[in-house]
Amino acid sequence: MNALRFDVEWLDGTGIKGPELAATFASLRIQADNAVLTRVDDKRARTLRDAVYVPLYPMAEWLVSNWWFLAYEAENLLNRTDPAFAQRHSLVTGAEGYAFPDVRFSSAGRLTHIVWSDRMSEWNELEFRSRGSITVDRDQFVQDCSDFVDMVVSRLAACGITATHLQSEWAAIEATDADELAFCATAAGLGRDPYDLDEPQKSLVLQVGELLGDLREEALPALGPDEPLAACTAIHKAMEQAVPNEVRLGASLLHSGDLPHHASRPWQAGYELARRARQVFGLNGELITTTAGLAEAIGHDVATLNRATRPVQSLGALTSIDGVVRPRDSQTVSFGLRAAGETSQRFLFCRALAEALTTSNDALLTRANTERQQRNRAFAAEFLAPSASLAERITVQFVDQDLIADLADEFGVSSYVIGHQIENHGIAELVAA
Template sequence: MTELPAFRLEWVWRDEPATGSPEERATRADLRMSVGAEDLTRNEDPRTRVLAEHVTTALYPLAEWVAFNWWSLNADARPGTQISQLRFAYRNGVGDARGAWWMRSRRHVLRAACDGFHWPDVIFVPEGRETRVVWMPDATSATRERTRFVARGNAVVESAGFVVALRGFVDAVTERLAARGITGTPLQTEWDAIRRAGEEETAFCLAAARLGLDPYSEAGPHREAIAEVLKQLPEPLATDFLNGVGAEHVTDRLGWLAEARGLVGPARDDASAEVAELRAACADLRERFFAPGATDNPWEIGYQVADRVREWAGLRPTEPFDPAPLMHYETLPTAYLDRGLVALGARRGQRGPTLVAARRFTARPRRFLQARALWHLICDVHEEFLIAAAHTHRQHVARGFALEVLAPAQGIAALLADPAHLVSAEDVEVIADDYGVGNIVVEHQLDNRVLAQNFEWTPPAAGVR
């Protein structure tokens, strides 16, 4: 099991200043926020240029932001799409050309807690067992004198520990207010409601957050549709579904699933021989991924499963792989374009392993879709699965598998002959043609693997490809 860095919030209360609201004065403190050994609050004094690991500020606005965005910070993976679309995001952070924080999700971006205070530019995105934390420095050309945050990083932390840290922080702030005789603040009212939420209310709030909604102010019109999802779909299908579809399309998408299940047909008793062989070959990796409390990098497990599949198929790294013969494929197009729910798959359909796509795909995107489905056929513990645009743990591992099984990093390096040199657009196009995939597949592999500093590659012997 991979040991993830810990997310920590540490503070030391300070004497109350003479100015500010009562709740701000009562919660003034030195605050340090860190992921492992990295300090997200590392900052430079604009006058002395001295660096510090903490910032002195009122903690009330931050605690209020956490409370009012509690369910989103626990369950809404949608901002992961924004991060994934930025080149090098999963390796180096998203850089300074990311746009202002108010153009991004105010429920996930710490800077939205402003209330007149300057906070680090950090985004938190729950991905299931793990929560991604991306933090960026302030631009050096700040137009006014203020503390400049200087740290940059991109890491995942265990979601359970992240939630515990946030809960302990808000508890401490509310207790500090009560000890100072301050009651009835929006923070205390909101946090009390969250703390008193029962099992049914909690399930609804998490489901609403996965749809990108605030459970208390936006989810009311969607309550019946959300309840139907929780009734019809088991976990983790419900999580993938809710993180992928638009809130206004939930009922429609459930109807599409019913039709797609009709195309899949009744389950057969006998499984596909090839899929059965692959499931046996990858059983240990499946157990690692689904083990309770597992924190292994989902992308890395996807890569390892891909290596096993290519070895089973007897392919060299430079040879293309076609997943199509391993499953039956159907298309059930919708009347409108909703890119959230991409396909439904089943391991034991009437015609064997079956994938039903929600829209028409041309050859190369369809090959990537089928490769994503193949991971579920080989490794998923459920007979039925969804392919969604969601950035959840399961969808991540399937994407990582698809990239590596279709265009292996070692094969791309071999085709380049010298991956340390500049890679041109023509190189990408030729390699994509060799593997029969879209250019974006090769670009992702270059960005995330082949051109990474820790990529190990040994040139093949002369004449060997």
């Protein structure tokens, strides 16, 4: 299934200045899932339609110019309000005066977030009348964009147009080998243009990629643009400091074939994994409201769990990384978590537990919105505050903050977790404070 569907009908571009613009003038309809992103209210024609009439060259050129950022740069607290980030990720910044929808793309590990909003294109007197968001597979998103660019490039060639910036840039991207791809992905993940780096900057990108290794995909969305080498060093120190914080979970639980590793959406996988884990631990609907209860649930005493959740100092320098997970052997895992209060520490440990159940490699807990982080957060929420148990206790249609606070106390989690569980599972409607 396509992440984005581009329906194109080439039109006569006579009178449009610029051969590449005239050649690629077309009717364009963009669809994401069941939503039409190009649905517009044409004020002049007094019609509502699903397509816009624009040259496609500027859109293809914008996609190619920001190719690596769109595929590998994540949105986070550090760049969310940065105008340069918006320039790289908001399609409307490449409109060049034409009626393009207001769509924003950002990477989330192996996923891509697509968000679109209403927009008034005053010059054309067109009002885009669609808003929404979806999360799609990154590889499918890249393929759909690639197919669109190929179509525009082929149109230029068919019209005898060569040597444009779009064509040369696209040829370079298509010629990228595996090593160059890893370099471009790392550079873009750090918010840097892989084609516009001096030698010291290239060296830095190579060092970051080498230091992070298999952790790169999860680490980059959580790193700021400044001093990435220091952040990489802190991650490695956290891995070392985590070694003594081990706990034996047992081969029958770790990587068990009875535990699901995926579902149609990462949060759904997290929910299902938590339900299966509760069954394996024999919880049978029992709540885990204290650290002692959590220790007992996983078959250990409080001292063992306290040791496993001891804060590691090096994480204090990293604002967006909350923990590391280090599988030691087929039965034992070491954890390194950020210092937090008791309630938050239990939640963090359960996020780490989700990673222990689904990977045999080192892993990170971050504040990014990647597939893995969505999954481990959903696991922790469902493991500590099962949606079925919440549904049993909520007999009203509307839930206010007082009830959420009471439920948070009962379940031993934050009000934030309770609110998200209620909302995400459709248990009731939340009343704003």
